Amino acid sequence: MRLRRAIKLQREKAGCVDSISVCCLLCGHSCTMLVYRVNLRYILMTMRYSRDNPNKLFKTTERIAFGLAVLLVPTMIALAGWTSQESPNRVDRYLFEQMGETILDGGVVYLDCWDNKPPGMAWLNAAILSVGDRSTFAITVAAIWFGVLAVATTGYGIARTTRRSVATASCIIFALVISQRYFDAVTNGTEFYAMVADAFAAFFVVTAIKRRTGRGMWYALFAGIAWGIGGMFKQTAIAGPVAVMLATLIGLILGPAPRMRWLMQAMLAMLGALIVFDLMVALLHLQGALQDAYHAVVGFNLVSHGQTHTVGLFNVGRVLEQLRPINGALLLSLLGLMITFLTPGKAHTNVQRKLMDTGVYGLGRPVVVFMGVWLVVGFYFAGVGPNHMPRYWHGLFVPMMWLVAQGVNFVLSTCRHGMRHQRWTAIAGAATLAMIYFAPLLKNIHDDALIAHGYVKENSERKKLQAVGQRVQELSEPNDRIYVLGYSAGIYRFSARRAACRYAGVDKLIPSIEFAPAMADEIYETLRESPPAVIVAEKKSVSALADDHLGNIHVPGMASWFNRAYTQVDEVNTYVLFERTRHFQKAPPARVDRVVPVEQDRGRN
Numbered sequence: 001m002r003l004r005r006a007i008k009l010q011r012e013k014a015g016c017v018d019s020i021s022v023c024c025l026l027c028g029h030s031c032t033m034l035v036y037r038v039n040l041r042y043i044l045m046t047m048r049y050s051r052d053n054p055n056k057l058f059k060t061t062e063r064i065a066f067g068l069a070v071l072l073v074p075t076m077i078a079l080a081g082w083t084s085q086e087s088p089n090r091v092d093r094y095l096f097e098q099m100g101e102t103i104l105d106g107g108v109v110y111l112d113c114w115d116n117k118p119p120g121m122a123w124l125n126a127a128i129l130s131v132g133d134r135s136t137f138a139i140t141v142a143a144i145w146f147g148v149l150a151v152a153t154t155g156y157g158i159a160r161t162t163r164r165s166v167a168t169a170s171c172i173i174f175a176l177v178i179s180q181r182y183f184d185a186v187t188n189g190t191e192f193y194a195m196v197a198d199a200f201a202a203f204f205v206v207t208a209i210k211r212r213t214g215r216g217m218w219y220a221l222f223a224g225i226a227w228g229i230g231g232m233f234k235q236t237a238i239a240g241p242v243a244v245m246l247a248t249l250i251g252l253i254l255g256p257a258p259r260m261r262w263l264m265q266a267m268l269a270m271l272g273a274l275i276v277f278d279l280m281v282a283l284l285h286l287q288g289a290l291q292d293a294y295h296a297v298v299g300f301n302l303v304s305h306g307q308t309h310t311v312g313l314f315n316v317g318r319v320l321e322q323l324r325p326i327n328g329a330l331l332l333s334l335l336g337l338m339i340t341f342l343t344p345g346k347a348h349t350n351v352q353r354k355l356m357d358t359g360v361y362g363l364g365r366p367v368v369v370f371m372g373v374w375l376v377v378g379f380y381f382a383g384v385g386p387n388h389m390p391r392y393w394h395g396l397f398v399p400m401m402w403l404v405a406q407g408v409n410f411v412l413s414t415c416r417h418g419m420r421h422q423r424w425t426a427i428a429g430a431a432t433l434a435m436i437y438f439a440p441l442l443k444n445i446h447d448d449a450l451i452a453h454g455y456v457k458e459n460s461e462r463k464k465l466q467a468v469g470q471r472v473q474e475l476s477e478p479n480d481r482i483y484v485l486g487y488s489a490g491i492y493r494f495s496a497r498r499a500a501c502r503y504a505g506v507d508k509l510i511p512s513i514e515f516a517p518a519m520a521d522e523i524y525e526t527l528r529e530s531p532p533a534v535i536v537a538e539k540k541s542v543s544a545l546a547d548d549h550l551g552n553i554h555v556p557g558m559a560s561w562f563n564r565a566y567t568q569v570d571e572v573n574t575y576v577l578f579e580r581t582r583h584f585q586k587a588p589p590a591r592v593d594r595v596v597p598v599e600q601d602r603g604r605n
Helices: 002-014 019-038 040-049 054-086 091-104 120-131 136-161 164-178 190-210 215-231 235-254 259-286 290-308 316-322 324-342 350-360 365-383 390-417 420-457 461-475 490-495 516-529 539-545 558-565 597-604
Strands: 481-485 534-538 566-572 575-580
Touching: 054 136, 054 164, 054 420, 091 120, 091 136, 091 490, 120 136, 120 190, 136 164, 136 190, 136 390, 164 324, 164 390, 164 420, 190 215, 190 235, 190 259, 190 365, 190 390, 215 235, 215 259, 235 259, 235 365, 235 390, 259 290, 316 324, 324 365, 324 390, 324 420, 365 390, 390 420, 461 490, 461 534, 461 566, 461 575, 481 490, 481 539, 534 539, 539 558, 539 575, 558 566
Parallel strands: 481 534
Antiparallel strands: 534 575, 566 575
């Protein structure tokens, strides 16, 4: 009855009830009923009479925190996914969507669509688009779903290893970290999906370490398979297998028995990663794209890394600046490491014994050693990567969260089993840490959502690309091909047109990379042999084209051919549209002095 009256009041005020208002009313009504059911008066009474019984107070707080996590974690991740969708500079997302759509149309990755990353993103986008009726919104829903699944998997593993209260707090912190727009999380990105694979691998590794029977070997194999899948999205996912080998080496040298079980688990983890790698190589070989894939993922990246990167690992100021949003989580993870290794092994009182059993050895020293090694290896791979973008720190999130769970476990154990002064000190420290480090993260999520809402109301980048795509549809037929001079792969998606060349843009044409001139020649020759119906160019690309340049690479004769073959027909926002001249005759293929990248690579081998 109250809900009906609220809807009626909304109708009288606004004249109609839209879907958003009804959803808000339903959410508000549900929250009101939830608070009523929980009965805050009972909670306050329980807290009042449990001052001398910390266990009862702890259990009541644990139930409240668990319900809060169930509501808060999916909400934060969903909000972060929507914010990422509507924010500008989503060029990588649209490129992966364009590659997935090309595969659905019968194309082959690296032959008909190209990127210098492993093929996992192209294949995953093809799978999502096939299930989601080629909807770009399905890509966002999939990222949100995988984000929730990664947090839930990590929380489940922590709950099995320690307690549900530790898992609850760790899941909230994990969701706060990955929902930051600064790290470009919960989006259609390689680093994000590699992190999701790391979450599954960490769960299997911890389960394998904790198992005392032969079934633990199978979990080690599953962990390797998860790392292999992560490597299909981003090369830096090898940090996990490297950490396994280093941690196993440390365990063999310093650790007690069973050394043979640790060695077998490490070998099975490596075997699982190799199985996935071999399947990927076999599939690319069957498609005839293996050599092109090798050039893109290995050759191009090695040259790009050597030509364009500066060592950011030693740029302390920049590293500290990028890690500022997660410094609270890093402090908790360091606390977990220090407590595990600096606490003496013997307890002299019952309180100390109970505290050490639950707080210090929650995850166990082998798990903490492995996660610590993984954190260091991930930090190294993120620090020495080219361009040093904040999204590269995704490789730290999973091991950091498991170490955070160890720190949280110690703090909560102190709150529950410590002496009175220890309990109040731990409670005060946890509250202070939450206010200083984690409350701003929640505010960042709120501010990012408001900014994204402003983009939706204004003429955002997404709406600009949609307007250009609609105009391209008017100028071409469904089977025609187009080309975009620039890095706006969203035009391919919103116009539902295939790219005329496997290089969907000219952003990879960096003069310092020796393969760039050959790539520019291939683009030029492909356009000459099969001129697309429409060419879309950013204004800065048009000015570069007048000087015979594709991107930053000089291509002789490009401007004269383009002026004869195309005429400008429209200008939409910051994009200029050119239509192919009706009476234009295809020029005969010109002799190319430079060889294409694949042949160049073959010559080197």
